[in-house]
Every structure is written in C-alpha cells, then in structure tokens.
Amino acid sequence: MKKILVHICCGVDAVYALRKIKEEYPNSYIEGYFYDPNIHPKEEYLLRWVETERVCNDLGIKCHLAPYDLDRWLTAVKGLENEPERGKRCSVCHDLRLEKTAQFAKENGFDAITTVLMMSPKKDFQVLKEIGEKVAKHHDIEFLSIDFKKSGGIEKMNRLSKEFQLYHQNYCGCMYALFQQREDEYINELVSYGRGRLPGSREELLFIKQVRAFAESLGLTCREESFNFVNWRVLHSILKINKQEIPHSVLWFSRSVKGLLRAKVKNIINKGDKKVAILNKYNGKIWILNEPLKEVSLEMPRFYTEPILIIGVDYEDFIQTGTKVEIKLKAVFDENGISQNLIIGNLEAPHIIEFHSDTLPDGKEGYSFIDIKRAITQNLGKIYSGELKIVIYGAKTVGNLGKMYAESNFINI
Ligand code: SF4
Known part of the structure; x- marks a missing residue:
C-alpha cells in the first residue's frame, strides 16, 4: 500500500484536495502534515490549523502539526x-515547506508526498510541481503532482468549504503579502489589541473554532451564524488631569479627538454606581467608578460616540468642577466587523445553556474553553437526545450583539 504524506496549508484548500487524493489513490494510506511557518500572526496560524484538523478528522485522516519555525522562515x-x-x-517559501514535508515523509516511511497548495487558484502549479519533484527526488521518494483545479475543482472546493462553514482567509499567509495587498492601509489582521478575545477578533473566532472542533469530535452537530457589525478599536489614548497622566480605560465606541483636546470639567453628576464628569468640549465625559479601574462592557449597543474615558475611585479626588483635563484619543471604526454565534446540538431543542465567546480587553468577563467543555460533557445525553442545545454568542461585551442577532433573525434560542 502506497503511503502518502500531504502537505496542508489550510482547511479550505484541504477539504476537496484530500477527497480527490483519496479518489485517485484509493488503495493508499494518507496522512496530513501542517508545516506553515509562513502564516502570520500566530493566531491566524492556529486558526488555519484548527480548521485543517476539523477537515482531516472528518475524513479520518491523521494530521501532524509541525513546529512553527517562524525564525527559519524569516x-x-x-x-x-x-x-x-x-x-x-513564494518559490523559497514553497521550497522550505515542501522540503520539510519530504524530510518528514522519508523519516517516517512514506513513499510519496503532495501538497494541497496546488489547489489554490493563486499558486503557480508548474512552480509547485518543479519544487515538489526536486525535494522528493532529494529524499528518494515520489512527488504526486495533482491538478486539483481540473474538472470544476474550485467550485467543488467552494461548495464543501461552505458546507463545513470553514474559515476562509483573505490573504495568502505572510505579512509581506499583506503589506503589499493593503498598501498604506491600517492592517487590522496583524494587530493584537489586548490579552482578551475582543468582539470581532481572530482570537474570538479561534475560540469558537476550537469549541466547535471539540463538539464535533463527540459527534455533535454544530452550526455557526456569522453577523456583521460596526466594530471599534482604540489605537492609543492618554488622559491627563492637572498635567498628571491618569490610568484609564475607554468606553467602547468612543470617537477620536483631533490632536490634543484641552477641556475643563463643566459639572459632575452622580449616576448610579459612578460619577460622571462632563467636559466643556466634544460632549466628552469621564466616568469615575466607585471601585478600582476596570474595563466596562455594554449592556446594549452604543449609538452615541462621544468620547468617554473611565477612571477608578482612587483618582476621584483629582476631579472637581473646573479641573483642567487633556485627552488624546485615536480610535478606529470598522464597518466590516464580523462575529459569530455557535449553536451546538439541535436548533429546535427546547432547553438551552448560554455562553459567550468574547471577553473584555483585559481578558475578564469571559468563559474558558474548560467551562464550555465541561458543560458539553456533562450534558452530552441531553444534547444527543435533542432536549438541550448549547449556544455561544459572539460580541457580547459590546452590547449583547450575538444574542440580539439570533433573536432578530428568528434563530430558535
Ligand atoms: S505570499 Fe507569502 S505566504 Fe504566500 S506563498 Fe508567497 S511568501 Fe509564502
């Protein structure tokens, strides 16, 4: 029996290519090999790996996760x-990845290698073929050059990718390609905004995909519902009160101020669990919490975008009517924000356990993978029988958006 090792770069390219290899080599034994240190940043690499593993598990194909040799690639x-x-x-990049695949194949008794990169419409088939044949020859094994795109391969790949709700990346993998693709643009994909899983972030999506992979490994049905929203990120902020820099956080969806905002406190009012200092410019406000500084989530979406900065009770005495305040705030809005809900089990199940996938920037107000894994394993029987479903909502910390989306789209929750 021929033993074939398949280099895999992502779930989308693998979902049809692996089926095609199985079809063309029905009597062979196939394993996958995920060696892709060209993918930046690491969260993107992990996301593509989780999706690759989902695809392989579905086909009963073992897949190896090779080391993330970033320095070597650079x-x-x-x-x-x-x-x-x-x-x-790109030739060097392909060479590195296929050389490592061939080396692993030789060391582990495989007769042949191939790569699902040949599936991609953006890759040069001939170049891949030449590189593949060269590295395979060097290790005294065979290279299988398969034109996956033939006979409607791309359409079949797209159909399967949709069916499996696979993550579909919008760039090849490396930061250099991204720099060229988004010349002079701010590149959201390469920025990490905190220790948490922010709504609409890759970290939030990775979390959902990991939970999904776990649930599917138990034979549970899963469905993702993606939704768009106006997202927001702070690029930088400074707050000075009487020339002293004060630790603070910024309320979601505060707009930027131009240059340096010099303002005075007009008045201070008590508002429930906090005081609010109202500034004489920009409609700006400073919330003074009655507890130490923390990030604050929104109970409902925020439509008004005046800048609101938040300070802890320990700085309460710094602010009075007439106090001078200086603010620098640069924030960006992104109308292409995307988040998703994950439904595990039967949509029509009458009972529900609810979680959410995002956290505040400091990582608080969120659930861990273990929390959700425990809920799934403790309720397996009920989920299998259709009595209970588990729903993980996205973008909760910016006003319960995931739940609102589910309700407004008549998803049975
Ligand atoms: S664009 Fe970057 S990641 Fe993609 S093949 Fe070329 S070098 Fe590798």
Whole structure:
C-alpha cells in the first residue's frame, strides 16, 4: 500500500484536495502534515490549523502539526520581502515547506508526498510541481503532482468549504503579502489589541473554532451564524488631569479627538454606581467608578460616540468642577466587523445553556474553553437526545450583539 504524506496549508484548500487524493489513490494510506511557518500572526496560524484538523478528522485522516519555525522562515526569505506574490519569495517559501514535508515523509516511511497548495487558484502549479519533484527526488521518494483545479475543482472546493462553514482567509499567509495587498492601509489582521478575545477578533473566532472542533469530535452537530457589525478599536489614548497622566480605560465606541483636546470639567453628576464628569468640549465625559479601574462592557449597543474615558475611585479626588483635563484619543471604526454565534446540538431543542465567546480587553468577563467543555460533557445525553442545545454568542461585551442577532433573525434560542 502506497503511503502518502500531504502537505496542508489550510482547511479550505484541504477539504476537496484530500477527497480527490483519496479518489485517485484509493488503495493508499494518507496522512496530513501542517508545516506553515509562513502564516502570520500566530493566531491566524492556529486558526488555519484548527480548521485543517476539523477537515482531516472528518475524513479520518491523521494530521501532524509541525513546529512553527517562524525564525527559519524569516531567515529563508530575507532580502525577498518586497517580491510580488508568485515571485521569488513564494518559490523559497514553497521550497522550505515542501522540503520539510519530504524530510518528514522519508523519516517516517512514506513513499510519496503532495501538497494541497496546488489547489489554490493563486499558486503557480508548474512552480509547485518543479519544487515538489526536486525535494522528493532529494529524499528518494515520489512527488504526486495533482491538478486539483481540473474538472470544476474550485467550485467543488467552494461548495464543501461552505458546507463545513470553514474559515476562509483573505490573504495568502505572510505579512509581506499583506503589506503589499493593503498598501498604506491600517492592517487590522496583524494587530493584537489586548490579552482578551475582543468582539470581532481572530482570537474570538479561534475560540469558537476550537469549541466547535471539540463538539464535533463527540459527534455533535454544530452550526455557526456569522453577523456583521460596526466594530471599534482604540489605537492609543492618554488622559491627563492637572498635567498628571491618569490610568484609564475607554468606553467602547468612543470617537477620536483631533490632536490634543484641552477641556475643563463643566459639572459632575452622580449616576448610579459612578460619577460622571462632563467636559466643556466634544460632549466628552469621564466616568469615575466607585471601585478600582476596570474595563466596562455594554449592556446594549452604543449609538452615541462621544468620547468617554473611565477612571477608578482612587483618582476621584483629582476631579472637581473646573479641573483642567487633556485627552488624546485615536480610535478606529470598522464597518466590516464580523462575529459569530455557535449553536451546538439541535436548533429546535427546547432547553438551552448560554455562553459567550468574547471577553473584555483585559481578558475578564469571559468563559474558558474548560467551562464550555465541561458543560458539553456533562450534558452530552441531553444534547444527543435533542432536549438541550448549547449556544455561544459572539460580541457580547459590546452590547449583547450575538444574542440580539439570533433573536432578530428568528434563530430558535
Ligand atoms: S505570499 Fe504566500 S506563498 Fe508567497 S511568501 Fe507569502 S505566504 Fe509564502
């Protein structure tokens, strides 16, 4: 029996290519090999790995996760940073990945290698074939060059990818390609905004995919419902009261101020569990909590975008009517924000256990993977019988958006 090791770069490329390999080599034994140190940042790499593993598990194919050799990749492509996509940097990148695949294959008794990169419409088939044959020959094994795109391969891949609700990346993988693709643009994908899983972030999506992979490994049905929303991120902020810099957080959806805002406190009012200092410019406000400083989540979406900064009770005495305040705040709004709900079990199940996937920037107000895993395993029987479903909502900390989306789209929750 021929033993084939398949280099895999993502779930989307693998979902049809693996089926095709199985079809063309029905009597062979197949394993996958995820060696992709070209994917940046690490969260994106993990996301593509989780999706690859889902695809392989579904087909009963074992897949190896190779080390994330980022330094090795960066060294290999040094000097080629500005090459266009499909240029010399890509050849080196393919060479590195396929060489490592061939080496692993030889060391572990495989007869042949191939790569699902040949599935991608953006890759040069001939270049991949030449590199594959060269590295395979060097290790005295065979390279299977398969034109997955033939006979409607791309359409089949897209159909399967939709069916499996796979994460579909919008760039090849490396930061250099992304720099060229988004020339002079702010590149959200490469920025990490905190220790938490912010709504609409890759970390939030990765969490959902990990939970999904776990639930599916127990044979449970899962469904993701994606939704768009106006997202928001703070790029930087400074608050000075009487020239002293004060630790603070910024309320979701506060707009930027131009340059340096110099304002005075007009008046201070008591508002439930906090005091609110109203500034004489920009409709700006400073919330003074009656507890130490923390990030604050929204109970409902916020439509008004005046800048609101938050300080802890320990700085309460710094602010009185007439106090001078200086603020620098740069925030960005993104109308293409995307988050998702995950429903585990039968949609029509009458009972429900609810979680949410996002957290505040400091990682608080969220659930861990273990919390959700425990709820799933403790209720397996009820989920299998259709009596109970588990729903994990996205974008909760910015006003319960996931739950609102589910309710307004008549998803049975
Ligand atoms: S564009 Fe893609 S193939 Fe080319 S170097 Fe970057 S990650 Fe590798």
